[in-house]
Amino acid sequence: MKEDFLHYLWKFKKFDALNLKTFNNEEITISNSGQYLELAGPDFFNAQITIGTQKWAGNVEIHLKSSDWYVHHHEKDTNYENVILHVVWEHDTEIFRSDNSEIPVLELKDYVEKDTIENYQSLMALKSWIFCENQLKNIDEFVFKNWQERLFFERLERKSKPVFDVLEQTNRDWEAVLFCLLAKNFGLNTNGDTFLKIAQSIPFSIIRKESFEEENLEALIFGVSGLLDSEKEDNYFKDLKFRYLYLLNKYQIQKICREPLQFFKHRPDNFPTIRLSQLANLYHSQQNLFSKISTLSSLKDIYEVFQVCTSKYWLNHYQFDKESPKKKKPLSKSFIDLIVINTIIPLQFAFAKSQGKEISEDLISLLNEVAPEKNAIIDKFRSFGIQPKSAFETQSLLQLKNEYCTKSKCLECAIGMELLKKS
Known part of the structure; x- marks a missing residue:
């Protein structure tokens, strides 16, 4: 008890x-x-x-x-x-x-009543992963769907908090906020925090001014990241370093990121060199990016905006001084899906909230177009008979597991309360 x-x-x-x-x-x-x-x-x-x-x-x-x-x-x-x-x-x-x-x-x-106590004891019996794993697939569909929507917006509220934090740090410049959040997500879990610090080290006014020169953007981002600190024979490396030192002096950039980037355990297409080049290429090819994506409600339109690759040098390189077979390296659809889930949806939600607008249905509709995520938590739910059909449903399940199941908050969960009603 x-x-x-x-x-x-x-x-x-x-x-x-x-x-x-x-x-x-x-x-x-x-x-x-x-x-x-x-x-x-x-x-x-x-x-x-x-x-x-x-x-x-x-x-x-x-x-x-x-x-x-x-x-x-x-x-x-x-x-x-x-x-x-x-x-x-x-x-x-x-x-x-x-x-x-x-x-x-x-x-x-x-x-x-005895039944109420027995239902509670049954629900809270010893678990292998979550308490209700054997009963989950039998929950009334109406209850489950309504709870999913509540879970999704709880998760979205949590995800929007860092958006407002960065907004304050950037003097309420939404374009700068987007640049920082995109950088973090381009770095994935391993390099995300370091990528964010790189983005925060470069005033976005400089990104705006230099966006017409792809090499200048790449030089700035690679230089601030520390990837140009060494000496190499590679001519492209030397050119980027020359440009970086010129821009560093021109703009008197003071805040340099010195946290090492992680290559270990990454597939080559996720190497930080590749992701940083893609980020630079995105801002070279798309000016006023926030103005475009803040109102996009179609996954097809988002895919078109994010149809970017690396610069030419990285077609046959993954690291400086090490040539590799030539390969085009665009952002994959699965990677753009992650950008939608972790950047675009929270950003649209936060922006609408700041203007007092209600776009809940639009966000659900957009996320229902995105394929369901694949990870260990979602695989576990699948094994219990829950088959999510979209990222809207997988985001809800992640919130359920992390904020309710893991914390044993069954009596604050609509699913737990529904099971308690059953005799």
Whole structure:
């Protein structure tokens, strides 16, 4: 038995609410069970309860045992002075306010049906991955679909927070925000944070001015990244370094990224040299990029905008001074899908939010065009009979696993609550 189960029982009145009595045999009538706060202080705020003939307005605190009041040191906390009812599973000691008046106690265990307890115990039985893995595929489709939408927007709210953080750092320049977020996502998980620092090291006004010269953009990005720090015989390397040193002096760039880029364990097409060249080529070929993608609602149109490759040098190189067989290296559709999921959707959401616009349906529609993601978490859900058809569904499942299943928040999950209703 966990305390959050008692919160669930009280919040949704999953007990015999018509025949309640305090431990001292006074009748209890609940007019309002209060607001569930999940913050410091009592569990339920501003409840309205009649005990005996006296009507009370105040807070409700919930514990497994009455003595937990003292275990949690509530007797020393003035936030608990206005508790009008102490709801417990088992009453083992009296609790008093600072004026020595006793706090009424409701011992809940005698008012909860056996089926409700058994459903809870079944749900919270020992898990191998998530608690409801054997029951997940039997959840009502309407409940599951509605919950997916809520999960998606919870995840989107979290993803939009870094957007607003970067917005403040760039003096509310949305084009600069996009450049930083794209850089981070071009670096993938391994080099993402370093790519972000590279982008933040170059004032976006310089990117704007130099975007007409692809070699200058590449020189700036490669130079700030530290990839031009050594000495090489390669003529292209020497040209980039010359350009970089000129631009460094011209713009008096002070903030240089000195974190090493990772090549290890990457497929060659994901080498940081290739991704940085593609990023430079994107900003050479697409001016005012944010103005274009902020309103795009078709995956086909997004694919067209991101039809970029590396510069010519990288057609037969993956690293400086090491020639390789000639190969064109465009952004793949699967890579652009990641850009849509991790950059374009959060950015469009944040921009609309900043303007007070509602584009929820448009975002869902766009993400429903994107193929479902492939990773270990999604594979696991597939093994339980959940077959996502789009990135909208996989994003929802990732939120479900990371924020609910992993944290055992079954009683805050629509799926967990639906399973508790079943007898």
